[in-house]
Amino acid sequence: MLKEPIFFTVGPTKLYPTVKKHILNALKENISSISHRSEKFINIFKEVVSNLKKLLNIPADYEVFFLSSATEAMERIIENTVEKNSFHLVSGDFGHRFFQIASDLKKQALYYQINPNILLEKQKFTLPKKTELITITQNETSIGYAFDPKIIYQIKSNNPDKLIAVDIVSSSPYINLDFKRVDLVFFSVQKGFGLPAGLSVLIISPQAFEKSVFLNKKNKLYLSYHNFLELKKYALKNQTPETPNVLALYLLNAVIKDFLKIGIEKIRKKTEKKAKMIYDFLEKSDIFEPYVKIPSSQSKTTIVAQLKNGKKNDLILEKLKKQGLYLSKGYKNFSQTHLRIANFPAHNFSEIKQLISFLKVI
Numbered sequence: 049m050l051k052e053p054i055f056f057t058v059g060p061t062k063l064y065p066t067v068k069k070h071i072l073n074a075l076k077e078n079i080s081s082i083s084h085r086s087e088k089f090i091n092i093f094k095e096v097v098s099n100l101k102k103l104l105n106i107p108a109d110y111e112v113f114f115l116s117s118a119t120e121a122m123e124r125i126i127e128n129t130v131e132k133n134s135f136h137l138v139s140g141d142f143g144h145r146f147f148q149i150a151s152d153l154k155k156q157a158l159y160y161q162i163n164p165n166i167l168l169e170k171q172k173f174t175l176p177k178k179t180e181l182i183t184i185t186q187n188e189t190s191i192g193y194a195f196d197p198k199i200i201y202q203i204k205s206n207n208p209d210k211l212i213a214v215d216i217v218s219s220s221p222y223i224n225l226d227f228k229r230v231d232l233v234f235f236s237v238q239k240g241f242g243l244p245a246g247l248s249v250l251i252i253s254p255q256a257f258e259k260s261v262f263l264n265k266k267n268k269l270y271l272s273y274h275n276f277l278e279l280k281k282y283a284l285k286n287q288t289p290e291t292p293n294v295l296a297l298y299l300l301n302a303v304i305k306d307f308l309k310i311g312i313e314k315i316r317k318k319t320e321k322k323a324k325m326i327y328d329f330l331e332k333s334d335i336f337e338p339y340v341k342i343p344s345s346q347s348k349t350t351i352v353a354q355l356k357n358g359k360k361n362d363l364i365l366e367k368l369k370k371q372g373l374y375l376s377k378g379y380k381n382f383s384q385t386h387l388r389i390a391n392f393p394a395h396n397f398s399e400i401k402q403l404i405s406f407l408k409v410i
């Protein structure tokens with residue numbers, strides 16, 4: 049008999065447990081029929097921005113914009129902050145996507161390939177002087193690699209004139225980022241926030257916004273409907289330029305309020321405890337090992353297990369599914385040799401224990 053599925057997939061993933069209730073409330077409140085220019089919408093917008101700023105400790109003078117996906121956020125960042133030169137620190141496929149988007153938009157994009165199993169401090173890259181934007185994937189979901197925020201801050205303080213964009217798609221709200229030391233930060237909601245996909249959040253510093261003003265003055269800004277000037281003009285009215293995913297915004301606000309009630313510190317500690325359980329198991333296993341070896345580079349939220357001796361994952365994934373346990377296979381080149389396990393706020397201790405005890409006897 050098939051068991052009730054638990055999604056440990058890295059995104060979309062298990063819904064946060066309160067989401068069902070929030071969806072029912074949204075239906076009762078006719079959220080999907082209200083106008084995006086109405087008082088009711090304006091209140092949802094105001095609340096979600098202020099609650100998010102509280103949850104993640106975002107400075108008051110940073111702008112919060114709503115887009116459709118993290119991939120869109122990458123594209124808008126390039127369009128709005130780069131005239132010619134961008135530089136991308138790449139440890140896996142999502143970091144590479146950022147570089148690819150910049151190249152597709154005809155920028156002089158360069159990247160440095162990070163080796164996930166060498167200490168980051170020992171990997172030396174030189175930033176070309178002309179670099180306008182540096183992009184960093186703080187949590188690389190494709191391989192389970194975490195980029196140390198301290199090094200992000202170092203890069204910024206050594207290059208105060210350059211903008212830094214940080215992808216926290218699969219580490220937020222776990223990652224405690226000092227927003228004052230970065231410029232453009234984004235995530236989408238189908239990962240750590242345990243929500244249906246179709247909404248992303250982009251947070252930008254005054255310096256990043258100024259860059260788009262500067263490009264506009266030079267006639268170098270893409271005047272798409274989601275350019276920063278347009279987004280800010282509407283954000284000042286607590287609105288979006290287009291008809292947004294109002295239900296998603298409502299649900300995001302509701303889940304953030306749940307997180308605030310629990311307390312973000314507690315959520316972060318719990319994430320670390322669950323991650324330790326999984327890594328402890330992987331270190332001792334005869335079949336699996338962590339793909340990323342250096343503890344400080346191991347992601348706490350998207351954990352990647354490699355099968356030892358080049359074994360294939362298909363039978364294991366099949367057996368897990370029969371137990372109702374859904375994991376992600378490896379990304380691209382690693383599709384058959386890795387398992388990816390999400391450890392988000394939606395995943396509780398007993399589910400992690402269940403997964404580990406099954407992996408032990410597989």
Ligand SMILES: *Cc1c(COP(=O)(O)O)cnc(C)c1O
Nearest residue numbers: 117118119142187189217218236
């Ligand atoms: C999932 C993911 C993305 C892409 O998110 P979309 O919302 O599908 O565009 C980008 N970066 C990272 C690190 C991700 O995990």
